[in-house]
Amino acid sequence: MLRQHTPPPVAVAVYTWAMTSDDATDDFEDDEPAGDPGADAEMETLEGLPFDTDALDVEPNRLAAATKVRSFPTTPGVYLMKDGAGRVIYVGKAKNLRARAGSYFLRAAAEDRRTAELVREIRDIDYLEAESEVDALLMESRLIKDVQPRFNSDLKDDKTFPYLQITTHEDYPRVEFTRTPRHKGVKLYGPFTSAGSLRGAIVVLQRIFKFRTCTLDIDASDPQWRWFRPCLLASIGQCTAPCNLRITKTEYRGDINRLRTFLEGGKRKLLEEMRAEMLASSGRLEFERAARLRDEIKLLETLDQRGDLEEHVQPEVFLVDPKKGLAGLAKVLGLAAPPRVIEGVDIAHLHGSETVASLVQFIDGLPFKAGYKRYRIKGVSGIDDFKSIHEVVSRRFSRLVREGASLPDVFLVDGGKGQLSAAMAALESLGIEAPCVISLAKREEEVFVPGKSEPLKISRDAYSLRLLEYVRDEAHRFAQHYHHFLRRRRTLGE
Numbered sequence: 001m002l003r004q005h006t007p008p009p010v011a012v013a014v015y016t017w018a019m020t021s022d023d024a025t026d027d028f029e030d031d032e033p034a035g036d037p038g039a040d041a042e043m044e045t046l047e048g049l050p051f052d053t054d055a056l057d058v059e060p061n062r063l064a065a066a067t068k069v070r071s072f073p074t075t076p077g078v079y080l081m082k083d084g085a086g087r088v089i090y091v092g093k094a095k096n097l098r099a100r101a102g103s104y105f106l107r108a109a110a111e112d113r114r115t116a117e118l119v120r121e122i123r124d125i126d127y128l129e130a131e132s133e134v135d136a137l138l139m140e141s142r143l144i145k146d147v148q149p150r151f152n153s154d155l156k157d158d159k160t161f162p163y164l165q166i167t168t169h170e171d172y173p174r175v176e177f178t179r180t181p182r183h184k185g186v187k188l189y190g191p192f193t194s195a196g197s198l199r200g201a202i203v204v205l206q207r208i209f210k211f212r213t214c215t216l217d218i219d220a221s222d223p224q225w226r227w228f229r230p231c232l233l234a235s236i237g238q239c240t241a242p243c244n245l246r247i248t249k250t251e252y253r254g255d256i257n258r259l260r261t262f263l264e265g266g267k268r269k270l271l272e273e274m275r276a277e278m279l280a281s282s283g284r285l286e287f288e289r290a291a292r293l294r295d296e297i298k299l300l301e302t303l304d305q306r307g308d309l310e311e312h313v314q315p316e317v318f319l320v321d322p323k324k325g326l327a328g329l330a331k332v333l334g335l336a337a338p339p340r341v342i343e344g345v346d347i348a349h350l351h352g353s354e355t356v357a358s359l360v361q362f363i364d365g366l367p368f369k370a371g372y373k374r375y376r377i378k379g380v381s382g383i384d385d386f387k388s389i390h391e392v393v394s395r396r397f398s399r400l401v402r403e404g405a406s407l408p409d410v411f412l413v414d415g416g417k418g419q420l421s422a423a424m425a426a427l428e429s430l431g432i433e434a435p436c437v438i439s440l441a442k443r444e445e446e447v448f449v450p451g452k453s454e455p456l457k458i459s460r461d462a463y464s465l466r467l468l469e470y471v472r473d474e475a476h477r478f479a480q481h482y483h484h485f486l487r488r489r490r491t492l493g494e
Contacts, residue, residue: 322365328464339409
């Protein structure tokens, strides 16, 4: 497996959280990342290090390569390890070339069993710069496929590695992350070395090309799709909503073709074509089309400024298999199909005076960080979880209805029967037909549903319960982070 040859991290990787406010006048964004300090997968702690050979475990035959790394830029790109015969033996990507490549010449890399064999054979090292992390990820995949380095050999045919898959036989092709790629009816890109980075790249690219990632079987000739209600990705401008026939088949396939051009390394050519198309659309007085192309061009040009690939996705090690968790939820909750969107809320107190709430959003069993919200509870005096839940549920669902957005398939409240009743009362006061609303009580991990005095009987080892616990714990973590931010600001005047 390729991961056996990656340099050992100096600390456990941490989450980087993207946060958005619900109302500009009510809620506040954090000034600092929510994750704990520490090294990430790209060895950021080595950034800017003027590598000192006294700190390295470098044999004389590797000293030239170690010295060469000092001149590497601190920009994204790929690095190519070579043996004594000049053959490329390993290709890797980096968001900081000097830091990542330099980590192979530290004593820890020489002693770690996962990298020791590779390190012993390094005699030279080169690099290719990329404009962004996404470009580096795609460049790494193409080079591995073309060069087939020996220490990347397990990646070439191992179907457990992730791929980006675009369907080709549908009216509206979809883009998928998969570990079991199909051989017909799809265009494959990969394999990729990092599942987390690929998921992050899909999120970033979806903002630009607005493709669909759902599993709907959309027929462009069936007018009934015009009555289908799109998911929240359409509401936040990350999908053109072909499920509602808001875009023609020809226009959508044009977006997919542009995505393919980018994935195949034609970014410069793509930008030229898009600029020409934008001017042509403007000349035809198609100003809405021209404006969308203008925005896409701007996003592509600033791709290197869009943050870490891991920022909006769940890390590689999952607490639960998302598909099994969703299937289990559909069964225990009596849903017609596995839920796609799950939202969870939690309440936190600031020394009993300021009450805050968090809302987290999961799509297809994975955190969707762009959908996270934070609230400062305004209509409750003192500590009253029931009234606080009532307020945050009222604010959340009234906004969804006001904006015409889709309601979540499952809405999870942290607490017991009292908190669940407060949430249901809020929905009833709004006259909203409730989605599947449930609560999860701590300690015994009991799941309550409306109309039943006793909790559901769910095994403590069930995938469905583990997924609900994950949503609940994430809502709690997010609320506590906001709580700590406000406390620090009040105490230190930050």
